[in-house]
Amino acid sequence: MSGRPTWAEIDLDALTRNYRTLASLLRGRSRLIPVVKADAYGHGAASVSMALARAGTTAFAVALVEEGIALRDAGISGEILVLEGAFPGQEDEVVSRAFTATVFSPDMVRRLEKAASSRSVQVSAHIKIDTGMNRLGASWHSLASLLEALRDAAHIRVTGTFSHLACAEEEDREFTLEQIRRFRQGLGRIREAGIDPGEIHLANSAGLLYWEELRGWTARPGIALYGYPPSPERCPAELRPVLTFKSRVARIQTISAGESVGYNRRFIARRKTDVATVPVGYADGYRRSLGGKAKVIVKGRCAEVLGTISMDMITVDVTEVPDARVGDEVILLGSSANCRVDAASWADALGTIPYEILCGISPRVPRIPIHLPSADCG
Numbered sequence: 001m002s003g004r005p006t007w008a009e010i011d012l013d014a015l016t017r018n019y020r021t022l023a024s025l026l027r028g029r030s031r032l033i034p035v036v037k038a039d040a041y042g043h044g045a046a047s048v049s050m051a052l053a054r055a056g057t058t059a060f061a062v063a064l065v066e067e068g069i070a071l072r073d074a075g076i077s078g079e080i081l082v083l084e085g086a087f088p089g090q091e092d093e094v095v096s097r098a099f100t101a102t103v104f105s106p107d108m109v110r111r112l113e114k115a116a117s118s119r120s121v122q123v124s125a126h127i128k129i130d131t132g133m134n135r136l137g138a139s140w141h142s143l144a145s146l147l148e149a150l151r152d153a154a155h156i157r158v159t160g161t162f163s164h165l166a167c168a169e170e171e172d173r174e175f176t177l178e179q180i181r182r183f184r185q186g187l188g189r190i191r192e193a194g195i196d197p198g199e200i201h202l203a204n205s206a207g208l209l210y211w212e213e214l215r216g217w218t219a220r221p222g223i224a225l226y227g228y229p230p231s232p233e234r235c236p237a238e239l240r241p242v243l244t245f246k247s248r249v250a251r252i253q254t255i256s257a258g259e260s261v262g263y264n265r266r267f268i269a270r271r272k273t274d275v276a277t278v279p280v281g282y283a284d285g286y287r288r289s290l291g292g293k294a295k296v297i298v299k300g301r302c303a304e305v306l307g308t309i310s311m312d313m314i315t316v317d318v319t320e321v322p323d324a325r326v327g328d329e330v331i332l333l334g335s336s337a338n339c340r341v342d343a344a345s346w347a348d349a350l351g352t353i354p355y356e357i358l359c360g361i362s363p364r365v366p367r368i369p370i371h372l373p374s375a376d377c378g
């Protein structure tokens with residue numbers, strides 16, 4: 001690789017295994033719709049989707065029409081469900097790119113119907129029911145006007161119905177049970193209106209992993225596919241992180257006790273210290289707030305990040321790694337035999353969740369797919 005030696009390896013073999021592990025939880029003829037929004041949670045939507053298609057995936061979920069367009073342009077021909085639906089003015093793209101729309105208001109239905117009828121084509125749509133997230137969807141108790149609009153829309157075919165769970169990873173099962181009850185009521189209302197709800201899906205990763213009763217329906221896992229189960233301590237499946245964030249030592253120098261390192265002199269050496277400079281910083285998603293908390297892996301050993309994280313560089317104490325040399329690989333997120341520094345440990349240190357860490361690795365970090373599955377996969 002030429003250029004700055006900082007990159008993220010995307011292990012497509014781990015991804016494929018995670019996909020198969022999750023698919024094996026399903027019952028009957030249900031399927032997975034992998035969630036590849038936000039550039040596949042920072043993993044690179046095109047190569048991730050290609051690998052999943054090779055493993056047998058027939059449908060993908062994105063948040064935005066724009067993300068769907070990028071997938072089509074990358075050659076993904078499978079079904080693409082746009083979870084947030086079309087914003088006004090995007091209906092024509094939905095129709096022309098043969099996306100599966102999400103609909104949750106009569107207005108949306110009318111705009112989509114207009115775009116489809118002007119091209120004299122049928123467009124598929126999934127109904128989104130709000131069962132308590134109170135974020136997006138038609139409320140489970142007041143679906144009448146949406147259903148009426150759908151009955152009048154000759155060019156829209158309802159092929160699915162879904163909702164989203166707020167807290168399926170939590171030990172307290174009460175609210176998820178309530179969401180399931182509300183979802184079933186919503187499905188009942190759709191059927192009463194003479195509309196077939198089509199493919200039914202409710203489970204995200206947590207729903208699929210921790211709610212056996214949802215495994216007979218389609219599931220939309222995101223984070224688990226990338227190897228990070230919500231509530232890892234009680235995960236019923238073995239999942240492997242797909243992304244490893246790496247760089248290389250650019251410089252090593254020895255400083256004396258009393259010398260400081262980096263902005264605002266946040267680190268003062270108490271002993272003679274070997275300091276390695278690594279070309280990655282907060283502009284790459286190596287979060288500044290990790291200063292004083294982060295570790296990396298050099299030659300299989302854990303090494304502490306020193307002082308303030310800069311925009312483009314970090315500094316690492318390699319005193320205990322005496323054979324460290326310029327050019328050595330540094331694992332920023334990943335593991336060795338004795339040391340693990342992953343998105344979950346960053347998330348713990350930063351008071352956030354692995355999703356935000358993974359999505360936060362910036363576009364200037366090249367994603368390098370590795371272990372491309374062979375053609376016989378799936």
Ligand SMILES: Cc1ncc(COP(=O)(O)O)c(C=O)c1O
Pocket residue numbers: 035083164203204205206220221222223224
């Ligand atoms: C509507 C919807 N379905 C599924 C998912 C996937 O969730 P997870 O990554 O927790 O599996 C998301 C993610 O935010 C979502 O918004």
